[in-house]
Amino acid sequence: MRANEGCVGSYGDDAMSQTLNARFSEVFGAEVRVFPIMTGTAANSLALSALVAPYGAVLCDQSAHISNDEGGAPEFFMHGAKLVTLPSADGRMIPEALRTGLRANAQGGILKPPIQALSLTQATEWGTVYALKDLAALCSIAHEHDIPVHLDGSRLSNAIAHLGCTPAEATWKTGVDVLSFGGTKCGAMAAEAVVFFVNDRTRPALKDFERRIKRSGHLWSKARFLSAQLLALLENDLWLKNSAHANAMAQRIVESLRRHAGAQLPFETQGNEVFVILPDRLVAELEAAGYAFYRWPTPEGVSGTLIRLVTSFYTREEDVEALLAEIAA
Amino acid sequence: MRANEGCVGSYGDDAMSQTLNARFSEVFGAEVRVFPIMTGTAANSLALSALVAPYGAVLCDQSAHISNDEGGAPEFFMHGAKLVTLPSADGRMIPEALRTGLRANAQGGILKPPIQALSLTQATEWGTVYALKDLAALCSIAHEHDIPVHLDGSRLSNAIAHLGCTPAEATWKTGVDVLSFGGTKCGAMAAEAVVFFVNDRTRPALKDFERRIKRSGHLWSKARFLSAQLLALLENDLWLKNSAHANAMAQRIVESLRRHAGAQLPFETQGNEVFVILPDRLVAELEAAGYAFYRWPTPEGVSGTLIRLVTSFYTREEDVEALLAEIAA
Amino acid sequence: MRANEGCVGSYGDDAMSQTLNARFSEVFGAEVRVFPIMTGTAANSLALSALVAPYGAVLCDQSAHISNDEGGAPEFFMHGAKLVTLPSADGRMIPEALRTGLRANAQGGILKPPIQALSLTQATEWGTVYALKDLAALCSIAHEHDIPVHLDGSRLSNAIAHLGCTPAEATWKTGVDVLSFGGTKCGAMAAEAVVFFVNDRTRPALKDFERRIKRSGHLWSKARFLSAQLLALLENDLWLKNSAHANAMAQRIVESLRRHAGAQLPFETQGNEVFVILPDRLVAELEAAGYAFYRWPTPEGVSGTLIRLVTSFYTREEDVEALLAEIAA
Amino acid sequence: MRANEGCVGSYGDDAMSQTLNARFSEVFGAEVRVFPIMTGTAANSLALSALVAPYGAVLCDQSAHISNDEGGAPEFFMHGAKLVTLPSADGRMIPEALRTGLRANAQGGILKPPIQALSLTQATEWGTVYALKDLAALCSIAHEHDIPVHLDGSRLSNAIAHLGCTPAEATWKTGVDVLSFGGTKCGAMAAEAVVFFVNDRTRPALKDFERRIKRSGHLWSKARFLSAQLLALLENDLWLKNSAHANAMAQRIVESLRRHAGAQLPFETQGNEVFVILPDRLVAELEAAGYAFYRWPTPEGVSGTLIRLVTSFYTREEDVEALLAEIAA
Structure with missing residues (x-):
């Protein structure tokens, strides 16, 4: 109701939207850039599209939402880039499988789209939660190969609540570069966000990210109604x-x-x-x-x-x- | 607030969303299929992507929003299909120019993406409004060529208010096949809709339209919050x-x-x-x-x-x- | 050398190119439409792109060339449509696995890109050859589900030589709807072809197929040099x-x-x-x-x-x- | 006939193909990277796709082949990036029009796909030839804006013959960054090439360019038959x-x-x-x-x-x- 008061600028040029970067930076204890998005499918797909060339590929677990439950949205936003999946017992990718997957991909040479992002899910699709050291091991392998890590955090809040850690520990301190922040499942009407932790792996993806949002029809003119939801969720750790x-x-x-x-x-x-x-x-x-x-x-x-x-x-x-x-x- | 009450089905399986087709059919005096979408850019782009093959083209006025102001969204949703523009003095396409444009396209044979949709804008980007007979003349030419007509109705309500006609007269009675219904500019938080007037030209596009919505990340899980806005706008002709x-x-x-x-x-x-x-x-x-x-x-x-x-x-x-x-x- | 003589029409308007449909129809004992293409990757990808919507999917064996060895070309030509793979022991898809795969896909509803083509490979990537009755069983399941069958025939000639059957028995009589005909591996400089067996499942794909070829830069102006290679291969069963x-x-x-x-x-x-x-x-x-x-x-x-x-x-x-x-x- | 002798490596791993970079570097008097391609449409489209992001745009003359005669191929290869055209009297773009076009694009901000390449045609589609100083003026404006220049050189040989200049003067000395080298119109069976003049504007596009070729089905296994044509054309200035x-x-x-x-x-x-x-x-x-x-x-x-x-x-x-x-x- 508060967001509805008065006449404000559009496309994010309003007081609420303009506090988002600072507010999320505070909550995550690091410099971030936040882009509010209305659905998780769009947040995941937009994030990946900024990391991966159309001729590239994303590595993910075989249970990943991006691979099974988004109606092909990641492939659409990435212009046909490929999702390469790895098997696991309970949705938690195994470091050794990741190494093997990266090796097989590299051996394929020009015949295989090169892996340009690792996408992990926390909490996973099977309701399990990665221990932070296991997540860190995976991120570390990715970074060794110059591959940025995307985290599908549609249920990140459940994972943080389970682990009893800080948002920082759950993400960038463990090696996450880009986060799909989930708000809808923990209370919002429709509010997710792509959160970039600013570093050398994310900087190129940040450039023109807003253009990708506009180009996919995900830029709200009355952005405050999206921002207000995110701010409310962060207030008092709601x-x-x-x-x-x-x-x-x-x-x-x-x-x-x-x-x-x-x-x-x-x-x-x-x-x-x-x-x-x-x-x-x-x-x-x-x-x-x-x-x-x-x-x-x-x-x-x-x-x-x-x-x-x-x-x-x-x-x-x-x-x-x-x-x-x-x-x- | 009413939409927030109780626990309801997701993805449109709620009481409000389920009345949309009937309510819009009543308002437009025809059988329609309505798909709520949160932005006008997405509504236009989704509608066109269902009418046009990736190797096809859309004909529109040179002032059209889809051509100038949507950051390339139509081309993205249509997988690279082309927007072919025609000049006009005030945003209102001239029937003779339409005929010439269609002829030039056909003469190009395989070298030119074939025109598979006509997109008009009412009220136009320059604030002018087509007289209904002029709109009908354009639709009629398109139909002669087996081309369906899309209407960017981001400001349709302003046009109807100006013309003093019924929603039916402003759309399908004049030859419009698919409408981007604008809600945000006339009061909604973020609510537009793609409205298909059910006929032989739109039936193929209707098939799997919901898949296109999902695949572009535009399917709300809590759909009622989108439907509620549209229903409120229609109530008492708001x-x-x-x-x-x-x-x-x-x-x-x-x-x-x-x-x-x-x-x-x-x-x-x-x-x-x-x-x-x-x-x-x-x-x-x-x-x-x-x-x-x-x-x-x-x-x-x-x-x-x-x-x-x-x-x-x-x-x-x-x-x-x-x-x-x-x-x- | 013969193809180089004289001055002829371009883009297929030459005597050699104009005999292709008749010559292939004769060899395959059925009405076909033939489109010469210079690489197998392009032939496969173009064929599939005409069968599958961008939001759809192709089912294939996990060993398939389209899935592993074409650098993401099928996804590019299909605008992001998905390749869904099934496991097998030796590259030959198992009918029961096909049924299971189709069922799982259908259960996913809107969350999974719908299977719109089955792609099989004969001879397979592991050097094995389907018995005709096994191939027929797979085609029959696909057709029950209204799904057309594409055959990657990069090594079809090896399979026919092994089976001792006719080209007709190896293809449409067994249920194949669209064939990637391989010429390069059996002698051509660079000549493959997409061969459509004209039926109700292929008719929609035939429409505008030449536009897809042009749009991907695969239309030779001096088409006779491509046609000549195909004709030479067919001469005396070379x-x-x-x-x-x-x-x-x-x-x-x-x-x-x-x-x-x-x-x-x-x-x-x-x-x-x-x-x-x-x-x-x-x-x-x-x-x-x-x-x-x-x-x-x-x-x-x-x-x-x-x-x-x-x-x-x-x-x-x-x-x-x-x-x-x-x-x- | 010479290319057909003996058994050689595939995909460019043959003696003829391996001399291409050196031979073209010699002819153009600069360090180049050459990628043989069989059609001009593919050469243009591949070159542009390496320069422009899917959300970007190319500026070209309204008469350009890429805009009018390639069946939408550039849009396909660029994944929906836009061609923005400028009017001219005779196919030769006017420097002032270029400045105006770039300004209008920049003012559109996020609503307009940003111009990321300038594509010029020499000789033009209307049979005229740019004087080198006029071409240089256009390239210089592009470079001021950090925009690389692509030259559609389907008829470059005609322009060079007309101008009496060297290949170097006609291209990189004038500011051209990437060239579609035309071979088919001046004698080849089917042989064009994308020629990158190695500099800071082209280096990012060079990375993974071969993947783009493979992904569009334009990589010949028997590459020598393509290379042989190009080498023959260069021999004795044929x-x-x-x-x-x-x-x-x-x-x-x-x-x-x-x-x-x-x-x-x-x-x-x-x-x-x-x-x-x-x-x-x-x-x-x-x-x-x-x-x-x-x-x-x-x-x-x-x-x-x-x-x-x-x-x-x-x-x-x-x-x-x-x-x-x-x-x-």
């Missing part, structure tokens, strides 16, 4: 508090499911996502009782139905307890 | 009332400037834009008094400074009078 | 005779290597490619003797060096015997 | 001798037409192209006699038919005389 609540709700679910004989938990729950394999019949009964689930392909050789339970700032304890009681019954 | 006010303010400015010896008005003001050439010294004095203007290149052989004055739903009469008094003084 | 010779040379190598204790042959050799794992020391000795090899990553857990030996129309028996003698010694 | 002959034939035509009452010559003929407006009836009679012409749109207010007569290395004096006699009769 983004982290909201995510801590979501994490706690997920832990409550996990604790209960662990005691349930029929439930299998294929991954550690460290953020706000619980993946659980339940007996087909139980899932059917829950659905009959009014619940709706997003189903995942069940791993081969396993019986039951793999569902994902996602908690949020808005998940109420009573709703969680009701579901758990229903499962237990 | 979009048209807001635009009528803006038009009236522009007319007030024009009336006053017409009586000013030093002012030249190169175009008719029919919507919410006044283009006026003022003596350089006057402009300097107004700036010294605190006004800020967007300057246009002054036509050759004319002395003075060409500025654009844009009015809106938010333009107050007292502010207009203050400016006019300052000019008169 | 393409097939050349490939039969290449196959025979490869078989000679395989027979000898099978008797060599230190050699492992990971794949059946059915065309003109022999993949063999030799002891590291032997490879080093051969290199010292003046041979040069293209090395492949050796499969995990296997010792030795995986090399590829490719034979051609130009491979002389004495050279093969000399190599085999050197290995035996 | 390219220049061929073009001098073509120019002389064009001059012969012009001299005769100047004396013909009904003929109007709208442009100076300085290369191998004669544009002439003939009475409609005369054109019809010539066509009845078996001649075929490429017709151009006749300028407004002029009666008659505008045709283009192009001479080449292969144009015989007796054929020219026969045509002129027919016209005179």
